[in-house]
Amino acid sequence: MAQLSNGHLLNAIQDKFGNAILGAEEPNGLLTLNINPEKLLELVRFLYNHEEFRFQFLTDICGAHFPDQKGAELASIYHLHSLENNMRIRIKCFLSADHPFVDSLTPVFSAANWQERETFDFYGIIFNGHPNLKRILNVDEMDYHPLRKEYPLEDQTRTDKNDSYFGR
Amino acid sequence: MEENRILAEDKKEYTTLNLGPTHPATHGIFQNVLTMDGEIIVDSEQTVGYIHRAFEKIAEHRPYYQITPLTDRLNYCSSPINNMGWHMTVEKLLGVQTPKRVDYMRVIIMELARIADHLVCNSVIGVDTGALTGFTYVFQWREKIYDIYESICGARLTTNIGRIGGMERDFTPEVIASIRSFLKEFPAVFDEFCRLLERNRIFMDRIVGTGAISAERALNYGFTGPNLRAAGVDYDVRVMNPYSSYQDFDFIIPVGTNGDTYDRFMVRQEEIRQSLRIIEQALNNLPEGKFFADVPEFFLPPKEEVYNNMEALIWHFKIVMGETDVPVGEVYHSVEGGNGELGYYLISDGGRAPFRLHFRRPCFIYYQAFPEMIKGSTLSDAIVVMSSMNVIAGELDA
Numbered sequence: 001m002a003q004l005s006n007g008h009l010l011n012a013i014q015d016k017f018g019n020a021i022l023g024a025e026e027p028n029g030l031l032t033l034n035i036n037p038e039k040l041l042e043l044v045r046f047l048y049n050h051e052e053f054r055f056q057f058l059t060d061i062c063g064a065h066f067p068d069q070k071g072a073e074l075a076s077i078y079h080l081h082s083l084e085n086n087m088r089i090r091i092k093c094f095l096s097a098d099h100p101f102v103d104s105l106t107p108v109f110s111a112a113n114w115q116e117r118e119t120f121d122f123y124g125i126i127f128n129g130h131p132n133l134k135r136i137l138n139v140d141e142m143d144y145h146p147l148r149k150e151y152p153l154e155d156q157t158r159t160d161k162n163d164s165y166f167g168r
Numbered sequence: 169m170e171e172n173r174i175l176a177e178d179k180k181e182y183t184t185l186n187l188g189p190t191h192p193a194t195h196g197i198f199q200n201v202l203t204m205d206g207e208i209i210v211d212s213e214q215t216v217g218y219i220h221r222a223f224e225k226i227a228e229h230r231p232y233y234q235i236t237p238l239t240d241r242l243n244y245c246s247s248p249i250n251n252m253g254w255h256m257t258v259e260k261l262l263g264v265q266t267p268k269r270v271d272y273m274r275v276i277i278m279e280l281a282r283i284a285d286h287l288v289c290n291s292v293i294g295v296d297t298g299a300l301t302g303f304t305y306v307f308q309w310r311e312k313i314y315d316i317y318e319s320i321c322g323a324r325l326t327t328n329i330g331r332i333g334g335m336e337r338d339f340t341p342e343v344i345a346s347i348r349s350f351l352k353e354f355p356a357v358f359d360e361f362c363r364l365l366e367r368n369r370i371f372m373d374r375i376v377g378t379g380a381i382s383a384e385r386a387l388n389y390g391f392t393g394p395n396l397r398a399a400g401v402d403y404d405v406r407v408m409n410p411y412s413s414y415q416d417f418d419f420i421i422p423v424g425t426n427g428d429t430y431d432r433f434m435v436r437q438e439e440i441r442q443s444l445r446i447i448e449q450a451l452n453n454l455p456e457g458k459f460f461a462d463v464p465e466f467f468l469p470p471k472e473e474v475y476n477n478m479e480a481l482i483w484h485f486k487i488v489m490g491e492t493d494v495p496v497g498e499v500y501h502s503v504e505g506g507n508g509e510l511g512y513y514l515i516s517d518g519g520r521a522p523f524r525l526h527f528r529r530p531c532f533i534y535y536q537a538f539p540e541m542i543k544g545s546t547l548s549d550a551i552v553v554m555s556s557m558n559v560i561a562g563e564l565d566a
Contacts, residue, residue, distance in 0.1 A: 027498040028260060058390055059502075060511055062526035079500060079513070079528075083387075083401070086408050090500070111390030114536045122224070137217035137565060146225060153229045 004085040006031040009053060016046060022094075030090055037076075037093040041103040047080060047089070048108055055080040055089060058105065061115035063123035065148045073097040076125050078105070095125060104130040122147035180205060185547070189218055193551045195292060196561030200538075200550075207546045212539045216532075220565040227525040231490025232258050233332055233466065235525070240326035242529060243563040246285035246506035247327045248277045248317065253503035256411055257512040258332045261499045264463050268455040270334045271413035275450045276347065277320065277329060278412070278503075279443040283354075284313045285506030286394075286436040286443075289558040293433055294365055296555045297374045302364045309354055316350065319343050333467040334460025344451070351448055362437060372430060379541045379553030380428035389540075390533040393508030394435045395557060399427030405504040416453075417446045429556040465492045490520050507531050507558040527566055531559045 009031060010024055020043070023034035035043055047055035059079040066073055072094035081088050093102050104127035105112035116127040117136040124145035127133055135142065144151060188199040197218040203211040223238045230238070239250040252274050259266060287310050291303040314324040320343055321329040321336060330336065365371050381391075386399040396403055404421045406414040422438035424431030460467050464483050473480035486492055496518040502511035508530025517523040534557065541557075542550040 028500075030500060032498070057387055059509070060500075060513060060526070060528040062513060062524075064515060064524045077513070079511075083403055083408075088500070109390070110385075110388045110537070111533050114532065118532075137220040139217075146222065153225055 004053070004082070004087050009087070009089065012050075012053070013043070013046075017043060030088055032090040032092065034092045034094065037095055037102045040078075040091070040093050041105065041107070043091065044078070044080070044105055044108055047082075052085075053082055053087075054084050055082045057081040057083050058109040058111045058115075059088065061105070061112060061119055063119040063125055063147065065123060067149045069094070071096045074100050074123055074125055076102050076119060076123075100125045101128055102126075103128050104133075106130055121145070124148070182210060187547075187550075189215070193296060195555060196559070196564075198554070198559070198561065198564075202547070202550070204547070209542050209545060209547065209550055212542060212550075214535065214538060216535070217565050219561055223566045224525055224527065227522055229521055231492070231520050232494060232522070233487065234490065235522070236330075237326065237328050239527075240328055241562050242527060242566065243285070243506055243510070243531075243560045244325060245288050245560060246281040247325065248281040248329045249285075249503060249505050250510060251327060251329050252278055252412065253501065253505070253510050253512060255330050255332050256503065257499060257501040257514055258466075258494075259461070260501050261494065261497050261514060261516060262332075262463065262466070264333055264461050266334060266412075266461045267457050267459075268413060269457045269459055270461065272450045272454050273335050273339060273459065274330065274412045275414065275417070276447050276454075277317075279447045279450075280313050280316060280347075280350075282443045282506055283440050284310045285558075286440050289507075289555070290365075290433055290436050290440075291361070292555045293375065293429070293552060294371070296552050297371055299365065299368075299371060302361050305364075306357070306361050309350075309357055312346075312350055312354075316343065316346050319346060331460070331467055333463040334458070336468075338459045339454075347447065347451060351444060351451070355444065358440060366434070366437065375429040375433065375552055375556070377426070378429045378545060378549045379556065380426050381537060381541055382427060385537070385540070386427060386534075389537040391508070391537070392530050392534070393505065393558075394432055394439060395427075395508065395534055397422065398424035398431035398435045400425050405502050405509050409502070411501070411503060417449050419443075419446050429552055432556045493518055493520055494522075502528065505530060507560065507563075508534065529563045529566055531557070532564050532566070535559045535564060 006026055014021055017039060020036040020039035021033055025032050047053050059081045062077050064075040074095045074097055076093045078091040095102060104116055116130055119125050120133055121135045121138050122145055183204045185202045185204050187202055188194050189197050199215040201213045202209050227235050236251050236254055239254045240247040242250050287306045291306050294302040317327050318324050321327055381399055383399045383401050386396050400423050402421050402423050407421060419442040422435050424435050468487055469480035469483055474484045494516050496516055498515050500513045502509045510530060511528030513526040514522055515524040542553055
C-alpha cells in the first residue's frame, strides 16, 4: 500500500471542512491542523470513519496555555494515529479563557475519558458531553487550574531562596 | 463511565468495598471503590492521583537536562527507557543525529530495562496467585540488571542514564563482561521460571480467561504495549516507528488472541526472550566510534578539558546552569516503554525550559478500562487482572 502523504490527507480534509481549518503546518513532519472547535467532533468522526485514513487510535489529549494570545489563550491538543497507514495527525483547538468549551471525544474514543478529565483538571477546559467531568489528579477542593501559566510553581512568599541568580 | 453503572433495580443490597488506597495486593497506591454482590464485582470506580507530583508543571521551570530525573520517576520499573525517550525527544527537536554506537548502547540498556520491567510484572502475577517462589527467584536477576545499570551510570533504580546527545561515558570492559555473563546465565534461570508457571495447571486455572478484553475495545481504550498485543494487535513502536536503530535488529513481536491475563503474561514472557535476542545482536555488532554526538551545547565536555581549556569550562558552566536556549519547535516522540507507548509532547518557545511538556503515560490511559475488565469477576480475579495490566503508580499519577 502506498504511503499516505500529509498533502493528500490535508487536501481531503480541506475539501470536506474548508473554512473550519484555520491553519495547517508540519513541524517535524507531523501534520498539525488548527481547527474551529465547533467542528472538532465532526472532523474526528470523519477521520475515524474514512475508508482510507482510518484514524482509529487516540494517542493523546493534552492542553496548553498561551497567555499572550488574546481570545485564544487555551488550546486542546489531540494526537490521532492511523495504525493501518502508520501515520499520525495532530489537531489543535484554540479556545478563549472566558469561554473554554469544546466537544468531548468520549462518544468516539473511550480513551478520551480520563485524558479530558486531566485536561479539565489542569487547564479548566470544559468538554461538552463528557459523562463525568471532574478533577482526576488534583484534590476535588482545588479552586484553580494549576498548569495555567499565571500560577507560579512555588509559594512566592518564600524568602530562603533567591532564584534570580539562576536565571529563573 | 455511565454504562458501567448497574442500578439496583432488583432491590438487591450491594456491599461497598474499599480496595486501597494502601493495600498490600495492589502494589502501589490505588483506590478502587467496588460495589459487590457477594463475591462478584458489579461496579467499580477508581480514584487516582495519590502520588501526583506535578511533573508537567515542574518541567516548565527546569532546563532540559534536569528533566531526565523527572522521567525516572514515571515508570520506575524501567526508568532507562523513560530517560532515553526523553533524550531522543530533545535530540529530535535539536535535529541531532546520534552515532550508531550510541544507538546500540541505548538499545542494550533499554532492552535490559524491558526485561527487568517484565520480570517484575510477571513474577508479581505469580505472587498474587499464591506462587511466591518465582518472584523471589527472578528478583535476584533483576538485581543483576540493576548492577549493570550501576556499573554504567552509578545508580540503580532512578537511573538518570545517558545524556542529551549520547551516553555519559563509554561501556567499560567490565560492563560488557557483566552483560555477557547475564546473557549466558539468565536464560537457564528464566527457563526454570517458565517451567514453574507457563503450563502450571493451578496457575492457568486462575488466570486463563480472566480480565479479557477484545481487540476493538482495547484499541478504543488506547491500550498499547503488551496489553494491546495480548488482545491480538501487533502494534509496537519499535517496529512501526523505529527509533535508536531498532530497524537493524531481528526480533519477533508476540501477539495473543484472547486479551486475557494469561495472554498478557505470555506476551511478556516471549518479549523477555526477544529482548535477550536483541541485546545479543546489539552487543555482537556494537559499532566502534564515539559514544556521543557533536552537541557541545548539551553534552558535557570531559573533565580534563574543563580544568585546562577555557572553552570547555564555559560550555560546562553554561550546561550546568542551564543557560542554553533551545530552538522554537514542537515535537512528539514516542518509545516502546515497559508497559506501552510512552510519548513526549514538547512545545518549545525558544527558552531554556520547555514551554509545555506532556507525558503520554500508557498506564494512565489504559487503566481506565479496569472497571470494564473486572465487571462480573471475583475480587481475587480483580487483583490478578490489575497486576497483569502492569499499572505503575508513578506513571499513572505523574
